[in-house]
Amino acid sequence: MRIILYNMGIENRINEVRTLLEQANFEYYIDAMPTMADSEYDSLMGELLELEEKNPEFLDSNSPSQRVGGAPVPGFETVTHLVPMQSIDNTYTLSDLQLWHEKIGGSIECTCDPKIDGVAISLRYENGILMSGVTRGDGERGDDVTAQVKTIRSIPLKLRGDAPKVLEVRGEIFMPNSSFEEINATREKEGEQLFANARNATAGTLKSLDPKKVAKRKLAFLAHGKGEVQWDGAPDTWAAFTESIRHFGIPVSSQLLICKTADEILHAVEGFSSRREAMGFAIDGMVIRVNAFAKQSELGATSKSPRWCIAFKYPAERAQTKLLEVNWQVGKNGTLTPRATMEPIHLAGTTVQHATLHNIDEMHRKDIRVGDIVTVEKAGEIIPQVVGVKECERDGSQVPVVPPSSCPVCDGPVEKEGPKLYCVNPECPAQFREKVKWFSARAQMNIDGLGDKVVDQLVDVGLVKHFADLYRLTAEDLLPLEGFAQKSADALVSAIGESKLRGFARVLSGVGIRLVGRATSKVIARKYNNFKLLQRATVEDFLALNDFGLITAETLHKAIHSEQGVELFSRLADEGVLLESTEVLSGDPVFDGKVIVITGTLEHWERKQLTEELEQRGAKVTGSVSKKTDIVIAGEKAGSKLKKAQELGVEVWDEEQLLASLSG
Numbered sequence: 001m002r003i004i005l006y007n008m009g010i011e012n013r014i015n016e017v018r019t020l021l022e023q024a025n026f027e028y029y030i031d032a033m034p035t036m037a038d039s040e041y042d043s044l045m046g047e048l049l050e051l052e053e054k055n056p057e058f059l060d061s062n063s064p065s066q067r068v069g070g071a072p073v074p075g076f077e078t079v080t081h082l083v084p085m086q087s088i089d090n091t092y093t094l095s096d097l098q099l100w101h102e103k104i105g106g107s108i109e110c111t112c113d114p115k116i117d118g119v120a121i122s123l124r125y126e127n128g129i130l131m132s133g134v135t136r137g138d139g140e141r142g143d144d145v146t147a148q149v150k151t152i153r154s155i156p157l158k159l160r161g162d163a164p165k166v167l168e169v170r171g172e173i174f175m176p177n178s179s180f181e182e183i184n185a186t187r188e189k190e191g192e193q194l195f196a197n198a199r200n201a202t203a204g205t206l207k208s209l210d211p212k213k214v215a216k217r218k219l220a221f222l223a224h225g226k227g228e229v230q231w232d233g234a235p236d237t238w239a240a241f242t243e244s245i246r247h248f249g250i251p252v253s254s255q256l257l258i259c260k261t262a263d264e265i266l267h268a269v270e271g272f273s274s275r276r277e278a279m280g281f282a283i284d285g286m287v288i289r290v291n292a293f294a295k296q297s298e299l300g301a302t303s304k305s306p307r308w309c310i311a312f313k314y315p316a317e318r319a320q321t322k323l324l325e326v327n328w329q330v331g332k333n334g335t336l337t338p339r340a341t342m343e344p345i346h347l348a349g350t351t352v353q354h355a356t357l358h359n360i361d362e363m364h365r366k367d368i369r370v371g372d373i374v375t376v377e378k379a380g381e382i383i384p385q386v387v388g389v390k391e392c393e394r395d396g397s398q399v400p401v402v403p404p405s406s407c408p409v410c411d412g413p414v415e416k417e418g419p420k421l422y423c424v425n426p427e428c429p430a431q432f433r434e435k436v437k438w439f440s441a442r443a444q445m446n447i448d449g450l451g452d453k454v455v456d457q458l459v460d461v462g463l464v465k466h467f468a469d470l471y472r473l474t475a476e477d478l479l480p481l482e483g484f485a486q487k488s489a490d491a492l493v494s495a496i497g498e499s500k501l502r503g504f505a506r507v508l509s510g511v512g513i514r515l516v517g518r519a520t521s522k523v524i525a526r527k528y529n530n531f532k533l534l535q536r537a538t539v540e541d542f543l544a545l546n547d548f549g550l551i552t553a554e555t556l557h558k559a560i561h562s563e564q565g566v567e568l569f570s571r572l573a574d575e576g577v578l579l580e581s582t583e584v585l586s587g588d589p590v591f592d593g594k595v596i597v598i599t600g601t602l603e604h605w606e607r608k609q610l611t612e613e614l615e616q617r618g619a620k621v622t623g624s625v626s627k628k629t630d631i632v633i634a635g636e637k638a639g640s641k642l643k644k645a646q647e648l649g650v651e652v653w654d655e656e657q658l659l660a661s662l663s664g
């Protein structure tokens with residue numbers, strides 16, 4: 001309902017629009033009964049922005065206009081949590097959960113609440129006004145992300161009603177599945193690396209220094225705890241607390257259950273398991289906590305976590321289906337990766353038809369055969385994997401997987417190196433296609449608009465048979481391709497042209513010489529300013545470089561002296577691609593040039609994905625710990641490598657620290 005009174009004062013109108021927008025948010029996020037159409041919200045927001053711009057005397061840091069995001073911030077300030085943000089202990093079995101309940105005294109009233117897989121945050125309200133938003137960090141200190149937090153529409157900038165003097169609400173910022181999928185689809189189109197899961201995407205978004213970018217990502221928030229509270233007549237149970245803050249306009253879980261016995265808790269945990277998918281955002285467990293605050297204080301906390309609270313983690317979802325076929329996909333360096341095609345099944349909210357099988361040795365170890373009933377698992381990652389086989393279901397028709405003796409794309413010879421198979425034909429079109437995608441990606445030549453689908457078309461129609469061909473493309477060449485109009489064709493041609501000046505290091509890593517990734521390329525470009533100097537270097541010279549082994553040194557030497565290598569670089573040079581170091585090369589200051597070893601099981605990453613992420617940031621990821629290792633990232637069940645790191649005094653990070661550093 002919108003009434004404009006033309007004789008109304010500007011200040012009144014500003015206040016009215018602000019109230020309307022706040023009311024719309026409340027209805028949307030708290031009552032879940034939206035009454036205002038998005039278009040009207042946007043148009044009111046536009047009006048407010050305009051009014052505030054023309055009348056800066058009425059600016060207010062709590063105006064809903066703050067949600068579109070202010071100016072970029074120079075960095076994040078570290079803030080100390082007055083009440084530490086402790087982590088919660090995890091349990092994975094119902095019997096452990098029962099034990100916990102007995103340990104705290106049994107027959108104690110608890111609440112059960114879904115555990116969201118997002119990024120923990122502390123919001124501080126003083127007299128009802130949002131003063132700050134701080135990430136959990138190490139629990140003692142976190143980053144001030146107030147400017148970013150203000151763009152999240154479900155977080156009230158001003159509380160409704162009679163707000164407490166001080167109210168610190170802890171909760172989870174998360175990305176709904178729909179936005180997550182949208183973002184990854186866009187990233188895929190643009191040739192950017194995909195986020196492994198919604199949590200990583202949230203963490204990455206929140207750490208953007210530009211609040212306008214955060215505003216676009218549709219993050220959401222749900223409260224799940226409290227910090228400092230100065231509140232006369234504050235509720236004395238968690239259930240009552242959540243109900244009160246809901247009235248202030250703070251989103252809380254609609255799924256909270258009060259359980260009086262261990263049986264009721266187990267029932268709640270099991271019962272919610274099947275409803276998880278329908279929530280529309282990632283839920284990895286259930287939080288069970290003592291309801292009465294007095295009882296909570298009585299139970300207290302260990303140095304690590306509160307005793308009155310525990311998280312039950314749901315196991316990764318698994319399902320059984322029939323393995324129909326194993327295909328071999330050819331990667332940028334000729335790696336042949338087996339991919340399973342299965343009868344489609346519903347798993348963790350999506351229909352799954354393909355899964356990774358890792359490599360041939362792994363397949364033989366698990367004795368996976370075509371025609372088998374296999375178990376597929378999908379955890380936080382995007383790519384499901386085949387974890388095992390039901391041998392009891394075999395009827396004799398199953399066929400062992402035979403590694404291909406020739407490349408499925410070019411029919412070229414295949415060689416085995418360790419557990420991996422490679423197509424060793426340097427002319428293999430499948431490899432070339434992947435190489436061009438790599439070449440164009442943001443971390444290399446950063447060619448806007450040259451995504452996977454465009455590369456596929458260019459290679460398929462034969463317009464690009466060589467990297468240098470990219471630089472001869474004209475708008476007329478592109479126009480017949482799918483998805484191109486004059487404007488986009490012109491834009492791509494100019495983006496390709498711009499990439500000529502990215503510099504030697506990016507070209508070196510872009511052309512995809514095996515073992516020569518981004519970090520190694522930087523080391524090379526620092527030492528050798530241009531291609532001519534590089535060509536004069538010997539294998540021994542390379543061995544003297546930081547972290548060069550014999551194989552890398554020989555591979556590089558061979559690649560730049562081979563007939564194809566010489567042709568590759570000279571043709572690029574002919575097209576005007578700069579083969580000289582342009583600048584002081586800089587990467588992520590935390591990771592650039594670091595030698596990192598990953599060990600143990602990581603909850604939030606696939607090993608390969610993390611390796612790529614770290615390499616993109618300039619790190620070198622190696623397999624074994626030595627004195628040269630800078631950082632060891634240790635997940636669950638880290639064994640000998642962790643021990644060795646400790647013996648050598650190498651810095652060891654857990655996943656929490658890794659996440660903080662990656663998003664920092």
Ligand SMILES: [Zn+2]
Nearest residue numbers: 407410423428
């Ligand atoms: Zn091939």
